[in-house]
Amino acid sequence: MEDLKQAYATLGLPENATKEEVEKRYYLLMRQARAQGARRDHEEAGGNAVDFEAVNRAYKFIIEYDERKAQEQFKQSQYGKYKKMAGTAEKLDHFFHYYKFHLLGALVAVILIGFAVNSYLERQAQKAEEAKKPPIDVSVMFHGDFYLNNQNQDTEELEAALLSFFPEWKRIGAQITYDPSDPKNEFDIAATQKAVVMLMTEKSDVYILDRNSFTKLARQQLFQPLDEAYEQTLKPLLPSEAAALKTRSAEDTTDHIYGIDISGSPLVKSIPVVSKEMIAAIRADAKHPDKALLFIQRMLEGAKPEGTKPEGTKPEGTSS
Template sequence: MSDLKKAYELLGLPENASREEVERVFDIELKKSRSKSAEQDFEMKLKAYKLITGADDRQKIEEKSRERYQKWGRFAGTAEKVEEFFRIYRTHVIVGIIAVIVLTVATVTFVNHRQEQKRLAALPPIDLSIMYLGNFMSDMDNGGDEGLEQAMLEQFPEWKRLKLTMTYLPPSDQAMGGADLAYQQKAMAILATEKPDIYILDQASYDWIGGSGVLEKLDEEANGILKPLLNENNKIIGRGEEDTEDHVYAIDITQSKLADQLPLGKLQMIVGLRGGSENHDKAIHFIERYLQESSTK
């Protein structure tokens, strides 16, 4: 005789008794248990009640489960096992998937980084690094920044490689909005971290950084190799915060034919050298070449 059948007999119920009948009989037994003489008998009937109601609950759950998996037809058993697996091991599965994704992304990033390092190592050394700072825009119909870089490189056949970056700085003759202030703050951060050989500026950006100590004095070059090519119009004279007299800080190459050939939207092209430039001689050669072209106009 099964334990469940014994439980029904202990409560004096047939095996097909309804849940309501089981609850009614148990309530009666519960009231009887308040007397000490019935305590031991009640413990047995309580266990019988729990066994019956537990079996009833499991049966209802199984019926609901069968109804839910009927749509899977002959695969219902498999679907139920799969769902049970994910119910038990859901956290493990999710953590495992995340771990696989993180590992995959890290691997791809590492491989891409190694490939980029190999590509850069195979390139010739940089002859001159240039930062455009101001209201400049490369021509997207002619390759954007890469097209501008290539056009500038073609003007110096003896060079193999240029590095060019564009940093937008809004004109100072207009009211500063939130976006303009954000651009200005970004430009300040770039100036603090990037170290180009030369800056190509417009008048507004030169006024912004001219006296900050970023630009190198060009007095020696202005009185030497560049002197025959300079005049009052293309020589930019200024005074830094610690200067007691004026110095040449930049050269205006706006009128150069080479400047006109570039796929670039601009108002002016003013060139200044960063202090401590690694390619100082080539930077001066860059200015000289542009000035030579403007002197023939």
Template structure:
């Protein structure tokens, strides 16, 4: 403190004069020094002392400002003010580094959890019996309230005591909707990438799928030829075959319609031309054809 008082005295100022006066006084003394630049060395030595005093006063002012700022910002933390200040400074200078590190850690954790979940799901699938039939519902189909695809699979499976497992999915496509094109795009991608054994369709999707040349002719199958020749057989003209042929079986009046816990209007069943399990697909259709009134 004595050094500070001496600094004000050296500059010819009252103790603790305002910073503006300090700046103004130093500017005045500096101009005087320049005007006598050719004077004796003693004058230069005196100005060096003035400069040192000026720097000491500014350092004091800066420290006073910092203390006032810290008191305003961190005074509410009382005994923890020092730690709060350090934390604030750390966050101010390393905010983006910290956010990046947290994001990276979160990404790593997410990757690990996803990998573990995937492995567990694969173990679960490996523990299941082989799939007897893979079914894809396409069209205006929705699960009823509180029902799931597991319920749908169980409802179909009960008609086949020798089967252990059925798999199904629903591709919702409304018959008339402003966004129908988007739904059809999804259906097209699904048809191109997934290969179920049978499709269960409403009438709109039966006609649409028929144009994709992916349905098997049913009238050529001995077990289904009789039903194909009846009113149950649903005919189409396709791009590959301009002559009408039976590609679907109408099971709207069959037990299947009653069994399925789905919201639905029509049930037309067709077999995918490259089905992995065509024999069981035929058995499925034959089973429900025989339940028609």
């Protein structure tokens, strides 16, 4: 304490001086010391000369003493309640303070590993279930502003509804990829991003799209041209030529038919999907292109105006 008393005396302050008073007095003495150093005749300073080094040592001693005192008060307030365990509690607190990000990173890593393992096990279970089912005759993806009639429904009901149009088939794979035409919030933006991933990873044979999705994807050459199929099979089944949607891709400047509007099909009404329109297209690298075309043809046959027949058919009751 004598050293502390001497430090205050060097600065010319009482022991109860505040920190602000110490700071103010120190800077005053420093200015005086610099002024003295600037004089050419040092003897003029006389007995009032400021000892620069002594002032610095005194100031540093007081500041370090105040800091130690503040730390001890903080420790007492934080860990005093632990009494004999105060030292251990302080060490633990420091450990978690300095290594909290390491611990957080380790926790995240454990969660991710658990999620990956769980996803792998679920995928393996799905594969086992898929192996028990018959092979898919054709896969259909509803891509765009589509959703199921009832949130409690699942794609199995959608698959069953589609399969009812094709009694000769054993199984139809179906899924819905929601891709809003006008994203309005974070959920819509996330759905759009997911839709892009689905297009790259889930290669369906038939795509049922809204107008916006059809236009966007057809220009990216995702679908195969249907010009030949239109002339040979689909044209007599359409209510009008406008149902055959033409566009051009980014690399082909010639218009081709890439989509068929099946919105008017009576069969569409029995599909448990909410939509404004349905445009059917076949993926360029479809695994089952022939069955994909048959899917569109069957939908159009259901939409054919009453009393009309495809070209090449004979009226009922006529002999061959």
